[in-house]
Amino acid sequence: MTVNRGIVAQIAVLAALAVIPLVVHNDYYLHLLILALMWVVIGSAWNLLAGYTGQVSFGDAAFFGTGAYTAGLLVIHWGWSAWWGLFFGGIMAVVIAFPFGWICFRLRGAYFALATLALNEVLRHVATIWESFTQGMVGIMIMQSYISKLPYYYIALALAALSIIIIRLVMRSRLGYYFLSIREDQDAAESLGVNTHFYKMLSLVIAAWLTGVAGALYMNYMGFIDPHVVFSLHDISIMAILVGIVGGVGTTYGPAVGAFIMVLVQEMFRTAGFGYIKAAAKFTDVQFLISASEQLTKGHALGFGILVVLVIRYMPNGVVGDWGKLMIALRLQKTGRAK
């Protein structure tokens, strides 16, 4: 019964998301939705590796950027369509991930996380310095295939759905149980016959592939990338972690919820309260509001930091993981007010 209800809910959400662009014609909102759907993919991938397998990555941008650059380089060097990037971008991300994991999964816990951070930095420098191949800081600009946002929206939606389906299938199989047991205790898993190195590699490869595909989508959609955008530590790697943590580490739908929240929060900071504070400042001419809107735009990294502290303090399992707790808190407040 509950299973049926779950399936119904999922189909309803998917259907709603499929219908939205037919109702909402505002390009700005569609743009935000496309970004959110892209983050669903990246967040789910991060969650598979970090949330379920326990191997925290600080360097998801390495795979994201590899995917994006693969798509871009196919265009400028070989004149292929950037859409091939969706196929080859994922593969190239795996090509990067494989030797990296082979060597660095000897490291455990924080040391592995630091290695992913290093991979992120190394690749960004490669993309910056190797100008003859990557055009360095000039970046890569391509012609987008569509002016309308609709095709991108549906591709992003399909990828987001695909990544959640993959996570669900994986977590209901031997793979999922092995990932969890590695997260909980590597030595115990090893003694129960789990080839921990192999399964960590597998988890990394799936995550890298999904992240690479998301990167290729980004290239196609935005039409412009440079090393500081797609190999960005705080805009990609840290954002991926935030999506996972805010939504709920180790939950199927956590990253999906986290993606929508984080894209909203990011946009809120970028535009200083969706432009409302700025408008209010202009209208009232209060000095405080003017400086507040400026500081808010500059301070988004600080804002993210505060958000993480709050989430970890009050909802360590994220919005989805602590949903029950959240609801109880809200209900208590309501009944309290009624009295």
Added chain:
Amino acid sequence: MSFFRADNLVKHFGGLAAVNGVSFEVNEGEIFGLIGPNGSGKTTLFNLISGFYKPTSGEVYFMDRRIDGLKPHKINRLGLVRTFQVVRPLKRMTVEDNVIAAAFAQSGSLREARRIALETIEFCGLGRCKDMLAKSLTIGDRKRLEITRAMATGPKLILLDETFAGLNPSEQDEAIGLIRKIKASGVTIIIVEHIMKVIMTISDRVHAINFGQTLTEGTPSQVVSNPGVVEAYLGEAYHA
């Protein structure tokens, strides 16, 4: 031709020889006790056998295959499984999921793994808490889970590392019953134990070590009457 054989095992940690030339054989179907005072090298010996350490020298044979130096998961697949002295439950998973993860060693399908897991849980008497999170179990049940998980991988030889430590007398009696049941199901057991009452009751043969070296080997009664063992391990109280 022997079921299990450790041949002149040596393990050095820097200058310290934790295990220094220990050899023994285990026959199929028996309960083989391993005793020795604290720090005598019992757990190191287990780590050598189960693949967590590589011996400095010496060899381990299991069903005529040399297994020293193999990775633990490979050794597990051959049918040799160990439990940990300090229990290592997969804390944020339910008891059932803990055992299912182990049962995947026997079958790739979730349905089949769950069937094996539930069977093993019943066999080991953990049925009443199968839906609990492993971290919320009492120490007695955690030890039981450790054994259940090991059994779910379908072993031929199981290494039990101080399974009785921290159990109260009635839990000890239950655990003795469980170990006898495991033996009756055809699984061979090597057991490390401090509690003499236990080791004397259930072991077919006992091997005593101290300072990483063999003191003696024989039936429980032979071993307890060995003066070296009495001096090193049992102390004056047991002597009297």
